[in-house]
Amino acid sequence: MNDIKLAVLGSEGVGKSALIVRFLTRRFIGEYASLTECIYRKRLTLDGRQLNVELYDPCSQVCAGKSALSDQIHWGDGFLVVYDISDRSSFQAAKNILHLMRETHPGASKRDGEAAAGRPVVLVGNKQDLCHMREVDHEEGKRLAADHHCGFLELSAAEHSQEVALVFSKVVQSVCAGSKAKERRRRPSGSKSMAKLINNVFGKRRKSV
């Protein structure tokens, strides 16, 4: 898989655009246009592989509601679910998104970082620089992530350039690893498929009497 779709989800004002812009430009700008949804594109080289990454930044005002969210969940190969550590209501919204992911994909894998049917999810507590106004404990975030078998970290789009880059890269890496594993499960191993091919060409071996 060389085309990877990542959706950054979360309620209004949690810093979705700030995280994406930080990842794309390494800059924190402060104010972002938020009246339209956007898909950004970035080419990445990971383990020598060229990847085309699409990043979906929904517009919370326009794309609110369960059906829009379901569409976003179906669209993505991997997800960042973001809340603002200084805003409890945004944590509740993140919880609702994770619940909806579980409802949408009841057979979701129980492996770490996979809350949506083998598609990696990381729960991100943003605005860590506002910890003096904290409304959501680190432990609460960690527990919610564990309940939903997804990754977790707190960071600040305003202050942490490396951490932001790392979390996006980690999701991309997990998507690639997941798709490779799926591919392996679908295809028989090299020697087995070669045996099958030989069998098809020369016919089944007859038992000697």
Ligand SMILES: Nc1nc2c(ncn2[C@@H]2O[C@H](COP(=O)(O)OP(=O)(O)OP(=O)(O)O)[C@@H](O)[C@H]2O)c(=O)[nH]1
């Ligand atoms: N202090 C602080 N402010 C932040 C951080 N990240 C984003 N913000 C601010 O939070 C506000 C909302 O950020 P956005 O990136 O527009 O949030 P959003 O989730 O994309 O918002 P919508 O598009 O309306 O859904 C802006 O004023 C940002 O400057 C952060 O890490 N720390």
